[in-house]
Each structure stands twice: as structure tokens, then as C-alpha cells.
Amino acid sequence: MHRRLALAAAAALCGTLVLSACSSDGGSGDSAKAASGPVKLTFWSWAPNMDKVAEIWNKAHPDIQVSVLKQAGGDDLVTKTITAAKAGNAPDLLQAEYQALPTLVSNDVLADIAKQAGSAKSQFADGVWKQVTLGSDAVYAIPEDTAPLAFYYRQDLFEQYGLKVPTTWDEFAAAARTLKQKAPEKSLTTFSANDPGLFAGLAQQAGAKWWTTSGESWKVAIDDPATKKVADFWSGLVKDGSVDNQPMYTPAWSKALNDGTQIGWVSAVWAPGVLTSSAPDTKGKWAMAPLPQWESGASVTGSWGGSATGVTTGAVKSGHAEAAAKFATWLNTDPEALAGLVQQVNVYPAATSAQTGSLLSAAPEFFANQPDFYARAAEIAKGTAPAAWGPNVNVAYSAFKDAFGKAAQDKGDFGPALSTMQQSTVEDLKKNGFQVG
Amino acid sequence: MASPPPAARARRRRGSLAPYGFLGPATVLFTLFFALPIGFAVYLSLRAVKVKGLGLGSHARTEVWAGLSNYTSALADPELLSGSGRVLLYGALLVPTMLGAALFFALLLDVPRVRFGAFSRLVIFLPYAVPGIVASTLWGFLYLPQVSPGYYLLTQAGMSGPDLLHGNGLYLAMANIAVWGGTGFNMIVIYTSLRALPAELYEAARLDGCSELQIALRIKIPLVAPSLVLTFFFSMIATLQVFAEPMTIKPLTNSMSSTWSPLMKVYRDAFVQGNIYSAAATSVVIAAATLLLSFGFLKLVNKRANGGS
Numbered sequence: 001m002h003r004r005l006a007l008a009a010a011a012a013l014c015g016t017l018v019l020s021a022c023s024s025d026g027g028s029g030d031s032a033k034a035a036s037g038p039v040k041l042t043f044w045s046w047a048p049n050m051d052k053v054a055e056i057w058n059k060a061h062p063d064i065q066v067s068v069l070k071q072a073g074g075d076d077l078v079t080k081t082i083t084a085a086k087a088g089n090a091p092d093l094l095q096a097e098y099q100a101l102p103t104l105v106s107n108d109v110l111a112d113i114a115k116q117a118g119s120a121k122s123q124f125a126d127g128v129w130k131q132v133t134l135g136s137d138a139v140y141a142i143p144e145d146t147a148p149l150a151f152y153y154r155q156d157l158f159e160q161y162g163l164k165v166p167t168t169w170d171e172f173a174a175a176a177r178t179l180k181q182k183a184p185e186k187s188l189t190t191f192s193a194n195d196p197g198l199f200a201g202l203a204q205q206a207g208a209k210w211w212t213t214s215g216e217s218w219k220v221a222i223d224d225p226a227t228k229k230v231a232d233f234w235s236g237l238v239k240d241g242s243v244d245n246q247p248m249y250t251p252a253w254s255k256a257l258n259d260g261t262q263i264g265w266v267s268a269v270w271a272p273g274v275l276t277s278s279a280p281d282t283k284g285k286w287a288m289a290p291l292p293q294w295e296s297g298a299s300v301t302g303s304w305g306g307s308a309t310g311v312t313t314g315a316v317k318s319g320h321a322e323a324a325a326k327f328a329t330w331l332n333t334d335p336e337a338l339a340g341l342v343q344q345v346n347v348y349p350a351a352t353s354a355q356t357g358s359l360l361s362a363a364p365e366f367f368a369n370q371p372d373f374y375a376r377a378a379e380i381a382k383g384t385a386p387a388a389w390g391p392n393v394n395v396a397y398s399a400f401k402d403a404f405g406k407a408a409q410d411k412g413d414f415g416p417a418l419s420t421m422q423q424s425t426v427e428d429l430k431k432n433g434f435q436v437g
Numbered sequence: 438m439a440s441p442p443p444a445a446r447a448r449r450r451r452g453s454l455a456p457y458g459f460l461g462p463a464t465v466l467f468t469l470f471f472a473l474p475i476g477f478a479v480y481l482s483l484r485a486v487k488v489k490g491l492g493l494g495s496h497a498r499t500e501v502w503a504g505l506s507n508y509t510s511a512l513a514d515p516e517l518l519s520g521s522g523r524v525l526l527y528g529a530l531l532v533p534t535m536l537g538a539a540l541f542f543a544l545l546l547d548v549p550r551v552r553f554g555a556f557s558r559l560v561i562f563l564p565y566a567v568p569g570i571v572a573s574t575l576w577g578f579l580y581l582p583q584v585s586p587g588y589y590l591l592t593q594a595g596m597s598g599p600d601l602l603h604g605n606g607l608y609l610a611m612a613n614i615a616v617w618g619g620t621g622f623n624m625i626v627i628y629t630s631l632r633a634l635p636a637e638l639y640e641a642a643r644l645d646g647c648s649e650l651q652i653a654l655r656i657k658i659p660l661v662a663p664s665l666v667l668t669f670f671f672s673m674i675a676t677l678q679v680f681a682e683p684m685t686i687k688p689l690t691n692s693m694s695s696t697w698s699p700l701m702k703v704y705r706d707a708f709v710q711g712n713i714y715s716a717a718a719t720s721v722v723i724a725a726a727t728l729l730l731s732f733g734f735l736k737l738v739n740k741r742a743n744g745g746s
Contacts, residue, residue: 108495213491250689
């Protein structure tokens with residue numbers, strides 16, 4: 001079996017070699033014609049239909065032609081990009097999730113485009129812009145989409161079981177327990193150990209700042225009181241079975257959403273897309289509410305995902321930085337491009353003008369019962385707590401999956417899992433020679 | 438007179454070059470695609486990255502000589518050892534079951550009066566043609582009680598199914614996928630060597646009053662022992678390298694860690710945590726252990742064979 005896998009890998013490798021041979025041919029021809037022909041840029045993105053948006057740009061800008069190379073998203077894309085950059089094969093433009101930016105900057109993949117694109121700052125919320133500057137004067141990417149957290153729930157079933165939409169986490173816990181009493185086979189939601197991004201967002205909401213710098217050293221505070229509070233809250237619910245502990249994005253989970261076994265979901269603004277494909281039978285039965293709060297009356301939320309468009313150091317070396325920065329700025333601020341992003345790529349754009357403008361006036365089809373969906377989303381997005389990412393988010397995330405997976409399965413305390421996550425992250429930083437304060 | 442005529446000398450020289458010509462392509466391929474990558478992996482395993490300051494500026498990372506530190510941390514990581522333990526347990530379930538089933542089917546198919554032999558052979562072999570990732574996706578679906586038709590039937594019958602995605606059930610679940618996929622291949626290997634045995638042996642045995650069962654137990658099994666050794670050897674190596682199946686099952690359950698098998702740890706180090714140096718060191722350790730086990734096994738078998746004869 002492994003032999004076959006190895007053969008397949010070898011075949012794929014051969015394919016890549018042939019492909020890269022082709023593309024490097026194209027590259028050399030390109031630089032030869034640089035004086036006369038158009039600048040050709042490559043753009044790595046995992047978003048579907050991104051090529052259609054690039055097509056709009058290509059029609060209007062015959063001198064700068066962008067070709068989108070679709071990538072599979074996931075943990076290994078960051079590593080793939082770093083490896084490609086080391087080998088000198090990095091694309092000119094790159095879609096990257098916010099939490100990956102420090103890792104990419106630290107590996108010399110992303111270039112500082114403050115000179116070319118710094119003026120775009122006014123188009124974005126401060127908290128979002130901070131994520132692409134990493135708190136410095138540099139600008140490493142232009143925000144593309146944001147993903148503020150919200151609470152999604154089955155309107156019909158909430159009514160049936162007499163549940164009130166929770167505004168605080170205490171009410172959330174009470175609702176989970178009430179539901180278990182009335183319908184033991186149903187769950188308000190699940191705590192999934194497969195999704196560190198959601199946990200990070202919930203910790204953000206509680207005020208956690210996992211990575212901070214002081215002088216030349218990093219400080220890691222994954223086990224700070226705010227995160228502990230979040231971990232304890234969920235471990236309490238999982239321990240007594242008030243919420244489910246199965247991982248998300250499995251066939252079983254989709255079925256639970258579709259047949260109403262799971263009647264709520266803490267998710268981000270992109271949830272309608274997932275629900276459309278995972279729970280098609282529940283169309284028009286869901287509603288979005290602000291994320292429950294730690295203090296009643298507050299309106300703070302975190303993020304789960306979101307991404308930005310960066311220009312690589314490779315583009316700087318080949319003299320394409322100017323053109324690439326122009327495209328990245330256009331893609332994320334130009335009204336026509338934003339319309340493409342919203343309608344074709346189905347993202348929630350980071351540009352504030354697009355969030356409140358006419359582009360998002362209609363609710364997603366799946367949420368036709370909530371016509372002001374995007375107006376509410378914009379309201380929720382205003383309260384997005386700042387994120388604090390560091391250079392080894394990947395290590396922290398993989399430690400989360402293993403440690404919390406075990407704890408959730410055993411219905412044990414999440415405290416030790418959180419300590420493991422903190423320890424692994426600090427150890428990794430130290431091993432790589434970072435100063436950790 | 439002592440020296441041969443010039444023509445003959447030239448012929449001899451040409452003749453002595455020929456073997457190198459034949460060896461050439463294989464040597465080049467071996468060097469390019471085997472020796473060099475391994476050499477590079479060993480080189481990487483002795484390197485590490487060092488970061489200056491916050492590591493955010495340009496050229497903040499430099500590759501440095503790390504000596505054996507990657508090896509010491511790889512060997513000191515308890516996950517490597519417990520991963521190996523898990524894989525050994527998995528292998529202890531898998532290999533005897535798979536080879537037992539393969540031998541059983543091969544013997545059945547070799548019985549003279551068997552019907553639909555070619556068809557049965559194909560059906561048993563077919564799962565081998567299904568890629569491991571596809572097989573695992575399929576089985577994963579069947580293991581999830583909420584969506585599995587098997588569990589549905591069990592609940593309809595008033596029974597509850599086993600929990601295959603958690604705790605010790607996971608070993609059964611993983612071994613089952615491999616048994617399903619691998620039995621056919623091993624059966625073909627054993628069956629082929631059964632067919633190669635001379636029919637006179639059976640005739641003689643039958644004349645002496647042997648039943649088919651006795652022929653199978655006393656003649657066939659001892660004579661196909663070499664192919665049993667071969668299939669065991671292959672299965673052992675495949676077990677040590679198990680990767681695609683657990684990776685596919687992993688997202689379905691909280692109970693499978695990202696370091697469930699040693700190769701998964703290599704993958705995590707290299708592609709999730711971005712540390713190719715530590716991954717290279719772990720790979721070298723795994724390769725060495727596999728080599729040691731394989732040769733140890735072959736040596737043991739040879740000693741037995743020589744001692745017996």
C-alpha cells in the first residue's frame with residue numbers, strides 16, 4: 001500500500017518537475033521581454049473563483065497580467081510557501097491567513113510594502129490593519145477578508161424547546177443544560193478539538209493576547225487567565241455532557257446539523273456557506289445572533305480565520321513588487337474587485353466600505369429569513385477584539401489539537417491541555433533561538 | 438609471442454568495459470533518486486535554524502550546524518516511542534490476521550474442485566486496487582455510528598455497536614482497513630507459489646490416503662513457507678510505515694493524535710510545525726530502526742532455515 005503511495009508521490013513529483021520546468025521557461029522568456037511585454041504575476045490563493053476576479057483586473061490592466069494558481073488550504077500551505085520561497089520559486093502574490101503572517105514574515109517570505117500600499121490603511125478597521133503590520137511601521141499584506149465570530153442557532157428548535165437566545169456565556173451554559181433536560185439526544189453545540197482557530201477566537205473575545213513582544217523578546221500567554229476562563233467554561237460543559245465533544249467537519253457532524261441534533265453553532269461570518277453544503281435541509285431555519293458575552297451588555301467578538309494578500313520577497317527580487325502591491329491594493333479596496341470578492345469568491349470583505357455598502361445589502365440565500373444579515377454582521381464586526389499572533393502559531397495549533405482532543409474525549413479538565421499548549425509553544429520558540437521573556 | 442595480437446587485446450578491453458556500461462544507468466538512477474536524497478536528509482538532520490531577536494526582520498533566520506542535537510531531541514521525545522508502541526500493537530493485530538486470511542483463501546482456491554476460482558480470486562484481490570486513502574474514507578464513514586448503515590442495522594436490531602473510533606477500538610478499526618486492503622495481495626503471492634508446487638506430490642499423498650485437509654496442513658503449508666516469510670517481511674515493513682490510513686481517519690476522531698504513528702510525527706514536524714530538520718532526524722532514526730528490524734528478521738529466518746536443513 002505504501003509502495004503505491006510512494007509511487008504516486010514519485011509520479012506527482014515528476015509531474016511537478018515537468019511543470020516547474022515549463023514555468024521556469026516562461027519565467028526566463030518573461031524577463032527577456034520585460035522591457036516591452038506585460039509584467040506577469042503569479043498569485044497563490046485557495047479561494048474558489050479568485051481567477052475570475054483576477055480576470056477583471058487583467059482586462060483593465062494589459063500591462064500587468066495576474067494568473068491565479070489555486071492552492072489547497074490547510075496547515076501545509078504555509079510550509080509549502082516557505083519551502084518554495086527558499087527554493088526561489090515563490091509566487092509574486094500570496095493569500096495567507098492572519099495568524100500565518102508572523103511565520104511568513106519571520107521566514108522572509110513576505111515583503112514590506114508600506115511604501116507602495118501604506119495609504120490603504122484608511123480603508124480598514126484599526127484592529128484588522130494591526131494584524132498586517134504586526135504592530136510595526138511595516139505593511140506585510142493587504143487585508144482581504146475578516147471572520148468575526150457570531151452565534152448561529154436553529155430559530156424553529158429554539159422556539160420549540162422554549163430557549164432564549166443567549167446574550168452571555170452564563171445564559172449559553174444554561175440554555176445548553178435546559179436543552180439536555182428537555183431533549184437528551186440533542187446538543188446546543190459541540191466543542192471540537194480539531195479547530196484551534198475557533199478556540200483562539202473565543203480566547204481573543206475574552207481578552208487573551210497569546211503572543212506579545214517587549215523589546216527583543218517574545219512573551220507567550222496562552223495559559224493567561226482570560227484563556228483559562230474560556231477553557232474552564234467549555235470543559236465544564238463537556239464534562240457533564242451539556243454540549244457534545246465530537247469534532248466538526250465530519251460526516252457525523254454534518255448529519256447532526258442537518259437533522260437538528262445540533263441546534264446551534266458558534267461560528268464566523270462565513271458560516272452560511274458551510275451550512276449550505278453541510279445542512280441543506282435546514283435552509284431558512286437558522287438565524288445569526290451576536291456572540292454571547294462575558295459581561296452582560298458588552299459587544300466584543302473574536303475572529304476565526306480571515307486572510308490577507310501579501311507580496312513576496314521573490315517579487316521584490318524580480319522587480320515586480322510595485323506591480324504586485326498595486327494588484328493587492330486593487331483586489332482589496334477597489335469597488336469592482338470587492339464586488340467580485342463578495343459575489344464570486346463569497347468572502348466577507350475586510351474593507352469597511354464594502355461591509356456596509358450596497359454590495360452586502362441582500363442576505364445570503366440560506367439566511368433569507370434574516371434579511372438584515374450583513375447589517376448585523378457589520379455591527380458585530382465593529383466589536384472585533386485585536387488579535388495577537390506570533391511566529392509559531394502552527395506549533396501552538398497542532399499542540400491544541402492533540403492535547404484538547406484527548407481532554408475532550410476523556411471529558412476531563414482542559415486546564416492541563418492548555419498548559420501543554422503553552423509549554424510546547426514556548427519550547428519551540430526557545431529551540432529556534434527566539435528570546436522568550 | 439607472449440603478448441596476444443592487438444585485435445584480441447582491444448576486444449578484451451572492450452569486453453571489460455561492458456559491465457560498467459550496463460551498470461551505468463542503474464547506478465546513475467540509484468545515486469540521483471536514492472543515495473542523494475538520503476544523503477541530503479542526513480545532512481538536514483544535522484542542521485537547525487537559529488533566529489536573531491524577534492525574528493521578524495529580513496534575514497532573521499540562519500541555518501546553522503546543529504550536531505546531533507536533532508537526534509537527541511528526536512530520541513528523547515516520548516511521542517516517538519509511544520507512537521512506535523501503538524504501531525507495534527497495530528501490527529500485532531494486523532499481520533497475523535491478514536496473513537492467516539490470505540493463507541486460508543489461497544488454500545481454499547487451490548483445492549482441486551473449487552468453483553468460480555478466477556472470480557473469487559479477483560473479488561478477494563480487488564480491495565488491494567483501492568488506494569489506501571479512499572479505503573480509509575470509506576471505512577471511516579462506516580465507523581461513524583451516526584452515519585454508518587451497519588450501526589443503523591444494529592440499533593434496529595436493538596443492539597449497540599462497538600465504539601471503533603475511540604480507545605482500543607481504534608486499533609481494531611485501523612487494522613481492519615489494512616486487512617481488507619492487504620489480504621488479496623498476500624493471497625495472490627501465496628497462491629502463486631502453491632500453483633508452482635508439483636502436482637505429483639499431491640497424487641502421491643492421495644494414493645497414500647491423505648485427505649485434502651491433511652495435504653494442506655502437511656504438504657502445502659510447509660512448502661509455501663518461503664512465501665509466507667516473504668509476505669510477513671513485506672507486511673512488517675508496511676506496518677512500520679503506516680501513514681495514509683491514520684491520516685485519513687484522524688479528522689473523524691478526538692482519539693487519534695497527530696503523532697499516532699512515527700511517520701505521522703515526521704509529517705507533523707515537517708509540514709505542520711515547519712521544522713524539516715527535526716523531521717529529517719526522526720526519519721533517519723525510523724529508517725535505521727526499520728533496516729535493523731528487517732535484516733534482523735531475515736537473519737533469524739535464514740539461521741532457522743540453515744539449521745533445519
